[in-house]
Amino acid sequence: MIRDITIGQYYPMDSIIHKLDPRVKLFATLIYIIALFSCKGIVGLIVITFFLATAVKLSKIPFLYITKGLKTIVMLLLVTTIFNLFLTPGKVTFWHYGILKITDVGITNAVVMTVRLIYLIIGTSLMSLTTTPNQLTDGLEKSLSPLSKIHVPVHAIAMMMSIALRFIPILVEETDKIMKAQMARGADFESGNIIKRAKNMIPLLVPLMVSAFRRADELAMAMEARCYTATEGRSKMKPLHYEKRDKIAYVIIISFLVIVVAAGIVIPYPQ
Amino acid sequence: MNIIKAINLVHEYIKRDEDNNVSGITKALDDVSIEVKEGDFVAILGHNGSGKSTFAKHINALLSPTSGTLIVDGKDVLDPTKTLEIRKQAGMVFQNPDNQIIASVVEEDVGFGPENLGVQTEEIWKRVEKSLKTVGMTAYRHHSPNKLSGGQKQRVAIAGVVAMEPKCIILDEPTAMLDPNGRKEVIEAITELNKKKNITVILITHYMEEVINADFVYVMESGKVIMKGVPREIFSQVEELKKHRLDVPQITLLAHELKKSGLDIPDGILTREELINALLKVSQQ
Amino acid sequence: MSIILDKVSYLYGQGTSYEIMALKDISLKIDDNEFIGIIGHTGSGKSTLTQHLNGLIKATSGHIYVDGEDIYDDDYDMKKLRGNVGLVFQYPEHQLFETTVFDDVCFGPKNQGLDKKTVELRAFEALYNVGFPEELFYSSPFELSGGQKRRVAIAGVLAMKPKVLILDEPTAGLDPAGRDEIFDLLKKMQQELNMTIILVSHSMEDVANYVNRIIVMDKGQIMLDGKPREVFKYYRELEKMGLAAPQVTYLMHELRERNLDVDVDATTVEEAKISILKALGEI
Numbered sequence: 001m002i003r004d005i006t007i008g009q010y011y012p013m014d015s016i017i018h019k020l021d022p023r024v025k026l027f028a029t030l031i032y033i034i035a036l037f038s039c040k041g042i043v044g045l046i047v048i049t050f051f052l053a054t055a056v057k058l059s060k061i062p063f064l065y066i067t068k069g070l071k072t073i074v075m076l077l078l079v080t081t082i083f084n085l086f087l088t089p090g091k092v093t094f095w096h097y098g099i100l101k102i103t104d105v106g107i108t109n110a111v112v113m114t115v116r117l118i119y120l121i122i123g124t125s126l127m128s129l130t131t132t133p134n135q136l137t138d139g140l141e142k143s144l145s146p147l148s149k150i151h152v153p154v155h156a157i158a159m160m161m162s163i164a165l166r167f168i169p170i171l172v173e174e175t176d177k178i179m180k181a182q183m184a185r186g187a188d189f190e191s192g193n194i195i196k197r198a199k200n201m202i203p204l205l206v207p208l209m210v211s212a213f214r215r216a217d218e219l220a221m222a223m224e225a226r227c228y229t230a231t232e233g234r235s236k237m238k239p240l241h242y243e244k245r246d247k248i249a250y251v252i253i254i255s256f257l258v259i260v261v262a263a264g265i266v267i268p269y270p271q
Numbered sequence: 272m273n274i275i276k277a278i279n280l281v282h283e284y285i286k287r288d289e290d291n292n293v294s295g296i297t298k299a300l301d302d303v304s305i306e307v308k309e310g311d312f313v314a315i316l317g318h319n320g321s322g323k324s325t326f327a328k329h330i331n332a333l334l335s336p337t338s339g340t341l342i343v344d345g346k347d348v349l350d351p352t353k354t355l356e357i358r359k360q361a362g363m364v365f366q367n368p369d370n371q372i373i374a375s376v377v378e379e380d381v382g383f384g385p386e387n388l389g390v391q392t393e394e395i396w397k398r399v400e401k402s403l404k405t406v407g408m409t410a411y412r413h414h415s416p417n418k419l420s421g422g423q424k425q426r427v428a429i430a431g432v433v434a435m436e437p438k439c440i441i442l443d444e445p446t447a448m449l450d451p452n453g454r455k456e457v458i459e460a461i462t463e464l465n466k467k468k469n470i471t472v473i474l475i476t477h478y479m480e481e482v483i484n485a486d487f488v489y490v491m492e493s494g495k496v497i498m499k500g501v502p503r504e505i506f507s508q509v510e511e512l513k514k515h516r517l518d519v520p521q522i523t524l525l526a527h528e529l530k531k532s533g534l535d536i537p538d539g540i541l542t543r544e545e546l547i548n549a550l551l552k553v554s555q556q
Numbered sequence: 557m558s559i560i561l562d563k564v565s566y567l568y569g570q571g572t573s574y575e576i577m578a579l580k581d582i583s584l585k586i587d588d589n590e591f592i593g594i595i596g597h598t599g600s601g602k603s604t605l606t607q608h609l610n611g612l613i614k615a616t617s618g619h620i621y622v623d624g625e626d627i628y629d630d631d632y633d634m635k636k637l638r639g640n641v642g643l644v645f646q647y648p649e650h651q652l653f654e655t656t657v658f659d660d661v662c663f664g665p666k667n668q669g670l671d672k673k674t675v676e677l678r679a680f681e682a683l684y685n686v687g688f689p690e691e692l693f694y695s696s697p698f699e700l701s702g703g704q705k706r707r708v709a710i711a712g713v714l715a716m717k718p719k720v721l722i723l724d725e726p727t728a729g730l731d732p733a734g735r736d737e738i739f740d741l742l743k744k745m746q747q748e749l750n751m752t753i754i755l756v757s758h759s760m761e762d763v764a765n766y767v768n769r770i771i772v773m774d775k776g777q778i779m780l781d782g783k784p785r786e787v788f789k790y791y792r793e794l795e796k797m798g799l800a801a802p803q804v805t806y807l808m809h810e811l812r813e814r815n816l817d818v819d820v821d822a823t824t825v826e827e828a829k830i831s832i833l834k835a836l837g838e839i
Contacts, residue, residue, distance in 0.1 A: 134375060134379045162375070166375045170369055174650075184643040185638075185664040185712060186664055186667030188667070203663065210698065219371065222370065224358075233389045235392060320701065450597055520803065522807065525807070532829065534836070534838065550832065553836060
């Protein structure tokens with residue numbers, strides 16, 4: 001299951017979405033999330049669906065690959081859907097049993113919440129699949145650079161993030177390996193109550209920590225050996241500058257938000 | 272001209288107990304003197320814990336000597352103002368391929384070093400292009416390092432150092448974690464760098480067969496240099512090597528055993544061809 | 557304890573876009589007290605095969621019989637299987653987690669549900685059998701040298717008293733001295749403890765000196781299976797698979813081509829020496 005995490009995985013492809021400036025993509029993701037959670041009514045949702053579908057199509061990444069990320073949140077999805085479906089009070093009640101009831105509002109809420117969560121995962125996955133972690137951190141670093149004036153270590157944070165992203169898949173693989181090795185020694189990660197289970201995780205977590213520290217140590221040395229000093233004076237292999245397409249993208253994104261908000265005001269149905 | 276000159280180098284690790292009192296001193300380097308000529312391929316052999324990696328880290332100014340002098344490309348490693356200059360001239364490749372690749376895309380990782388040096392963007396791209404070509408990894412430039420084999424990752428790491436345009440590359444057991452194919456790839460890439468680009472190579476290893484083509488070999492044990500010479504001189508001392516429990520290539524070992532059994536063959540045989548010729552000569556007598 | 561594999565196949569990543577046939581119709585019989593080397597380059601399926609032998613990976617099709625029992629039967633005791641077939645992973649020292657060496661070795665037998673006394677006895681025995689110095693029994697496993705950590709990790713599996721011990725690249729990352737120590741140790745365990753030892757490796761020369769049987773794998777299939785000297789006869793085929801026979805094998809063939817009457821099946825330095833001396837009429 002852990003192999004299915006799509007966040008932090010880059011999917012190389014030659015597409016317009018891949019080529020966009022990471023700042024545009026960060027901004028778009030932010031706007032997209034705002035739109036997703038502030039939208040009211042079916043029209044807004046349709047606009048968002050259209051926006052998302054276009055982005056996915058343009059990215060040239062197989063749709064099934066993007067949805068892989070959903071597997072990891074299936075449980076969360078189910079719980080949200082069930083809670084919304086059975087616990088929301090409404091005007092019309094179709095069915096009830098004790099505190100459980102299915103109402104008109106419940107059904108709409110369940111559907112809307114589930115769609116929102118699925119769209120959220122697909123949207124954010126799309127961003128990380130089309131943006132290399134390095135571009136992403138470059139984008140963040142540049143977008144947040146005004147903060148360094150008030151002594152926020154923006155560069156260091158960006159560097160840490162990009163390294164964390166690079167090592168996630170490695171540590172996931174390592175977890176898998178250690179788990180198997182301990183299982184070969186008779187370890188049991190699946191049965192017992194919660195306290196026993198937590199205790200059973202020690203043979204997995206201790207080696208994982210030890211290995212993470214060792215890796216960190218070696219990586220720090222390797223970076224130092226390549227003249228990394230975390231100070232000014234670094235140049236960029238892929239410096240960020242806006243192209244025409246980026247400016248167009250900004251216009252599209254802002255119009256998108258305006259349309260969604262307007263749709264919510266004009267046609268706020270249902271809900 | 273000597274690009275590296277170590278004179279009586281000593282490095283002590285101070286062990287402390289829980290109360291932070293000194294409980295012991297280990298000499299990881301004990302009076303080590305090593306010289307490397309510019310353009311040479313020098314190998315340093317030894318077991319784990321022999322001090323060979325400690326020495327390598329000194330060349331890159333990652334560790335400082337307790338006493339003695341180390342001059343790299345005319346600069347003293349003890350001079351802190353020269354540290355970056357030294358690291359630029361003496362690049363380093365480490366053992367674990369995963370723990371030295373910083374970026375998530377091959378070409379971005381190769382560009383990391385030049386970025387740190389403040390090289391102009393256009394120039395970075397040129398260097399990345401050239402370095403990837405040198406190690407034969409151009410086809411993988413847009414790949415994630417996680418999807419590469421061990422040998423390929425190590426070649427990317429080498430390209431990352433080459434892109435900094437150093438005079439000298441130190442490789443600290445670059446093949447220890449690789450399979451035979453990966454080992455071959457890496458050794459070929461290193462040899463190419465040395466022969467074609469004239470970059471000085473210092474290869475730290477415990478695989479004997481990797482040093483046969485070196486210009487000069489140092490053997491270390493317990494922090495000391497115990498043998499030095501051209502490969503043929505080193506490999507002609509089979510008994511001495513065995514005493515230090517170092518691996519002797521099968522062919523050299525066989526030649527030595529045959530000689531011990533009374534055959535008239537020369538010392539220090541390194542290749543199959545040499546042994547065959549020696550044996551045919553014996554059979555004709 | 558015999559292990560029989562009957563047409564075992566394994567599809568990796570079934571149902572995804574990168575579906576790979578990691579094992580293809582493997583049939584194999586492993587007898588008591590064998591010393592086997594499984595050889596293949598990275599991605600040949602050798603590690604996947606070993607993980608099938610103790611049930612960590614379940615075959616997509618085919619059957620595995622251990623002592624005549626099908627391990628995929630619903631009522632088969634997997635825990636007992638993992639006790640009987642010990643598996644030591646590559647870089648096993650990465651699994652150490654306890655505060656002392658001794659406690660770490662106790663982990664396996666403890667999971668087998670044995671009483672405290674038996675657990676400790678087994679841990680002691682296992683550490684003794686891997687030649688681990690007694691004065692270090694209660695030190696932290698993280699402070700040991702690479703070779704010693706590896707011994708501790710092997711003892712951790714040995715303490716479960718397996719009848720078959722499988723080791724995936726047991727000497728990876730060790731220097732030649734450490735490598736020889738581990739191989740000598742395995743040979744001793746096979747002979748004195750009557751165990752079956754299966755080691756996975758990509759180094760022919762190392763393996764040739766120790767094992768009695770070599771299984772060569774390529775692309776998920778068994779390509780060759782036999783005594784070392786039989787397998788190395790096919791040195792040209794081995795080369796095509798990206799593997800190499802020992803240097804001695806090449807030498808002997810080249811000598812034969814130059815009309816020196818040597819035994820081309822010699823695989824070790826000792827065998828080659830005797831054969832060459834004979835051919836030259838020295839003995």
